[in-house]
Amino acid sequence: ILNVEQSPQSLHVQEGDSTNFTCSFPSSNFYALHWYRWETAKSPEALFVMTLNGDEKKKGRISATLNTKEGYSYLYIKGSQPEDSATYLCAIRTGANNLFFGTGTRLTVIP
Amino acid sequence: EAQVTQNPRYLITVTGKKLTVTCSQNMNHEYMSWYRQDPGLGLRQIYYSMNVEVTDKGDVPEGYKVSRKEKRNFPLILESPSPNQTSLYFCASSPYINEQFFGPGTRLTVL
Numbered sequence: 345i346l347n348v349e350q351s352p353q354s355l356h357v358q359e360g361d362s363t364n365f366t367c368s369f370p371s372s373n374f375y376a377l378h379w380y381r382w383e384t385a386k387s388p389e390a391l392f393v394m395t396l397n398g399d400e401k402k403k404g405r406i407s408a409t410l411n412t413k414e415g416y417s418y419l420y421i422k423g424s425q426p427e428d429s430a431t432y433l434c435a436i437r438t439g440a441n442n443l444f445f446g447t448g449t450r451l452t453v454i455p
Numbered sequence: 456e457a458q459v460t461q462n463p464r465y466l467i468t469v470t471g472k473k474l475t476v477t478c479s480q481n482m483n484h485e486y487m488s489w490y491r492q493d494p495g496l497g498l499r500q501i502y503y504s505m506n507v508e509v510t511d512k513g514d515v516p517e518g519y520k521v522s523r524k525e526k527r528n529f530p531l532i533l534e535s536p537s538p539n540q541t542s543l544y545f546c547a548s549s550p551y552i553n554e555q556f557f558g559p560g561t562r563l564t565v566l
Contacts, residue, residue, distance in 0.1 A: 345514060348497075378554060387545065388498075390554030433498065441505060442513050443488070443555075447497040 346370060348436050350446035357424050358454050364420045365449040367434030371415035376437040379408055379419055382448065383430045391419075391432075424453045457482045459558035461546050467564045468536060476531045476561050478546030484556070486549045487529040488513070489521065491542040492560075498545065504529055505551075536565040 349368045357363045367377065376395045380388040392401040397412040405422045421428055431448040459480045468474055480487065488503040500513030504523040518540055520532040533540060541564050547555035
């Protein structure tokens, strides 16, 4: 079992605000980090997969960074919109080919 | 349309009555996986498969079986369901262990 921690557990932001949240993981046995976006009553959708220390990925207003040496990743949302409201999941892939998910950060964007 | 399908979507059953939840993908993905989602616990991996006839235990395999006789199908079998297996189940697939494509979920209740 790998302990993947996400913080905060939930947050509310005003429309237009930028926000970020964290995924922390043990840096040993790291192979890849996945970020997913999970809207209520839907299935999780992949945002990013990152493997290298210092990786930065961007998709529209959402970006992510990875620090494998200290064991964390940040997800940033610039200019939050109500449609960004969702739970954001982080998952770590180990060398054993399985995935360990955090419990997610639930984001609510208030119009 | 590229997709992962699961059936049934909803199931209420009784303790001890064997059941199978089917999962099928049409993207020719090698990697397939089953997860369960429980409140406060995040997604936990039950079993995964790297390819046909290759399956491995995930984080919480007890009480479940899987098979991978064809590349597209990865059924989840509960030989003798118990109430603690009441959960929301997701099947997912990906080319190797890249970003996962999730099915729509199966909500199982075991009475």
